[in-house]
Structures are given as structure tokens and as C-alpha cells.
Amino acid sequence: MTEHRTVLHVDQNAFFASVEQQANPALRGKPIAVVGGHGRTVITTSSYEARAKGVKTGMAIWEGKRACPELIIVVGDNKKYTYTSTRINEIFRDYTPEVEAFSIDESWLDVTHSLSIFGSAVTIAHLIKARIYHSFGLRCSIGIAPNKLLAKLASDLQKPDGLTIIEPENVSRVLERMPIQELCGIGKKMQRALNMMSIYTCGELGRCEEERLSRKFGIVGKRLKEMGQGIDNSPVVQYGQEDDVKSVGHSSTLEKDISDPVEIQRFLLQLSEMVGSRARRYEVSGKTIHLYVRYADFFSSWGKQTTLKSHINQSDDIYRAALSILNTVELEQPVRLLGISLSNLKHQDEQLPLFIEDRKKLEATKAMDSVNARFGKMAVTFGSLLPGKERAGSHVIPPSWRPDGVKNIDVQ
DNA sequence: TCTGGGGTCCTAGGACCC
């Protein structure tokens, strides 16, 4: 038997909203909501003062204001959040190199091998809380447990500013009456399906026969039973050890629904440039292009993909592929959202193209990318973009952003 | 007055090759 591990999960409380309240003292103690700088944005994060009034993530601004008329709307500033997140993860690495960023505001730390240095996991948790508070004025909730699944569950149990420990000997007691939907990985559909089988608590899930779960959920059945028992052997994957990125994509809701093919094409080119520049920055190219369209009615949408004979990451190649997909379809409604993603990726080999024309194109792309890197996204772009009225709005960074490595998304 | 954007993983069915 191997010794059990000690894993921390650190969750920054109301991260974007708290960062804004720290940056602007006038916002402290007030109900605020962080939104994208877009006509059709939603609330990404709200302060605890706003949550107390019923403001929730995903609400439109008007919904938030209906729940809380004095709600203060703040347009998100990605640079603040990525900067703060990066600094916080640096703090974590003072306590163990085994830090895995799950999202911009959540990380796991495997401190098994640090306990002898710092005394205990609780001591480490207190040190981390104190340092984050003193450096940034931010509160976090920390869970301590023998694995990632339980550490994440633990950090959720007390918010804000919580510290919750699940000792190995207490796991089954804690799980016995814990609702299954509290587990990371069991969403609404899975909860409903399990409830239909009269399984409501982790205790019930852990005792369910694997055979019964496998019949219903296939390969996931075994994993579900383990989750109910609090078993999770997945390692904390530290920075630099992550799997290669599998897809690179951008999608954006337009300021207004559009039907004009020229406007649609212009927007598609803009998305292609965003996808291409990020793929080139990661030094990957992809064979499969996926185009996603959501119509004006919001509910109807489609996605189509095509796989090419060779890997590409040049913006105009991506654009051509996306356009060829679009041309196979008769649009049924004005378009609300367009998305392009590149997958089937491989690492770029840095060989110079054989033909002089291709080399020139590569040089031009590199120059364009470097200007954009210095002066901000879309400072330089393909000519046909420039007169466009439709632009991607400034988006608030999605919480899936990771502070390190290849999985960063663009900071705008 | 409507409802964001970034990913990962899994399944199912079909094409194609050996």
C-alpha cells in the first residue's frame, strides 16, 4: 500500500468581483457584477453582496438589476485577473512544485512531500491564505483531503474564506449524506439519471453495484462508483507536464444578428485570425476545422467540421476552410454567433517552406503576429477586415483560462 | 430586455483498409 496523499484545493472567492473591489475601494462592500464589454454580455462573477440579493452567474444585466436594483456593473479587465492569478500561483509554488491550475481561480496543490518542511497541511493553508490576503486583499476557500476530488468538494463546503479538512478516516462519514451533485463531474443530466435510479447521496452511489451503473452509463459506471466512495487516483499535474492542447477555438456573439454574407465573411476572417494567431503562438497546426453557427432565435444552431489533407495554422487557410464549410449550408436565419475551432493538432516543425512564395507569406505572418503581440490584438490584420462595422467585442476572460503554459487564451 | 466563451471527454455510426 502506498501512503495517502495530501491535496489542497484553493478556490478564490468571487475572484473577478473581489479583484475589482480591491482595485476600486468605492466598490467594496457593494453589490457588483463583472460583465464583458459587449452588447449581449452576461454576468461572469458577482460580489457576495450581490449574490445575497439573488444575482447569479450567467444572468443578463437586466436580470441582475431586476434582482438587485442597486447592482453596480463593472466591465471586466482581463489583465488584472490574469496578472493576479499568475502571482497567486507563484505563491503556491513556494509550498510545492506540484501545482495544477484548474482554471483562472482554482488550483490543486499536492503537498504530500512538503508536510515535513512546513509541519502540516493546515499550516500551509493558513500561510497561503495570509499571503494572498496581504498581497492582494483577496479571500479564498481551501479544501484539504487525500485526493483532488475530495479536496475540491471540501473547498466548496465553506465559502467565503473557508478552510475545510476531510481526513482519510472521515471520508465515508462525510460522503454518506452528501448529495451526488456536489461532486465535480456530476452535472444536471447525470444527477437526474442517478436520481431516477433512487441514488441521491454519495453514500448510495458508492454502495451501488458497479454492474448496475455500468449497464446504464457504460465505461463511466466504474468511475461513478469510485466517486461515490471518494476514490480518485488522478495526479496533480504540474505546470509543464500537462497534456498537449487538443483544440484552439474562438467563438463570439455578434453585437447584432447579421444576414449579409459579406459581414458574415468579414467576421469569419476575424475569428480565423484569432484562432490562427493563437495556434501559431502555441506552435501547433491542425487538420480539422469546425464551424459553429447559432441563429437569431438562440435555440437553433449547428456545427460542421471538415478534415483537410494537411495541417494548417495560417489565418487565411483557416478562413478558406471555414468559408468552404459555410458555403455547403443554406442559412435559415440571421446569425447570432459564429465560432471556429482548430483540432487534430500537431506540433509545428520549424522547417522553412520549400517555395519562396510560401516563405514570404510565413515571414509576413510572423511580422504581423509580433506587431499584434506588442500593440494588442488586431492592431494589424488582413486588409478586408478594416472597414468592418462588426467587431468582436471585448470579452471578459472565461474562467477556464489557465495562468500558465500553452493553455492560456488571449489577454485582450 | 433576453440568455458568454474557453475547453475536455465520451459515444455512435459509417468509411476504409488489412
Add this chain to the structure above:
DNA sequence: TCTGGGGTCCTAGGACCC
């Protein structure tokens, strides 16, 4: 003339996470 099966790649769609 009729019988396969495994492996890989592809498209489409859904569940889940933040």
C-alpha cells in the same frame, strides 16, 4: 458465393467543467 473481425479515421452531438 458467402462468410468475418480488428483497427483507424471521420463526423456529429452531448455532458461536463470553469
